[in-house]
Amino acid sequence: MKNWKNAVADICMMSVLLPLGAQKSDAASKYVELEMQWEDGRTTHIETLHKDGVTYGSLFSLGSKAGLLWGMENDNMAVLWRDQKRIVVNMGSRIAEVNGREVNMGRELVRYISHLYVPIRFLATALDGEVANRDTKTGKVTVTGLNNYTDTFYGSMMGYSYMIRAAKGDLEITNPYTGQKNSIPLGIKDITVNTHDLTLNFKWTPKNLLIVTIEHSNRKTGDYDLYALVFKNQGLIRKSVAQGLMEQHEILKSDGTIQLIDNKNIRIIDDGSGNVLDIIAR
Incomplete structure (x- = not known):
């Protein structure tokens, strides 16, 4: 039994x-x-x-x-x-x-x-x-x-979640306390992990601005698109997009300024206030 x-x-x-x-x-x-x-x-x-x-x-x-x-x-x-x-x-x-x-x-x-x-x-x-x-x-x-079919990319900072869906190419931020979602248009195109890398990085400035950088790079050619977002108290105050870069660009400089690069110019941004101090043609 x-x-x-x-x-x-x-x-x-x-x-x-x-x-x-x-x-x-x-x-x-x-x-x-x-x-x-x-x-x-x-x-x-x-x-x-x-x-x-x-x-x-x-x-x-x-x-x-x-x-x-x-x-x-x-x-x-x-x-x-x-x-x-x-x-x-x-x-x-x-x-x-x-x-x-x-x-x-x-x-x-x-x-x-x-x-x-x-x-x-x-x-x-x-x-x-x-x-x-x-x-x-x-x-x-x-x-x-x-093939690799990964179509969603994640990052997090201070409890906030940052997500990019390949179908849209925009950044979606979720507030951990309220659950509210905020979408920032980026329009990143041709996101496929079979040929490209997409990375999200986070860095705090000395005066507590948050810089979020997104690099979308082509593994075959080596060029990449750089998306830089500057937040103050979780609110977006500056954004820049530079396409087809071949060399690394340092955004947070040793002199305490933030340098945002786009397809035509480099904007020198004051840490803390986020004000534009100067614009330099590329």
């Missing part, structure tokens, strides 16, 4: 960890190495599942590495998504959806040790890559050209 109760408990636990309807793997399954080469320059390695002559990749693990959000929409549907990508797989079915288009995965997804696995050839294609090589001796699979 005790053994029977333990078996029932094990079955209940597995039903919590693993959604019903997916093909359950057996002891013949094994792990092989998967090398992933990304368009953003990364190369990552993970172990993946090989079963019945087919190599499978962890749906949620690879999805998160691609910058996708993941979850279960219901007991039978797993989803990866961002603004530019939506991948849907269904338990017990070979038919998936990629951006609304039906795709035959070739095999049903497999559940194994609380993970969901799908054929790696399908998942590589869904992430805009391809299986480039398979080592017949070791089973190692190399996938190239994988």
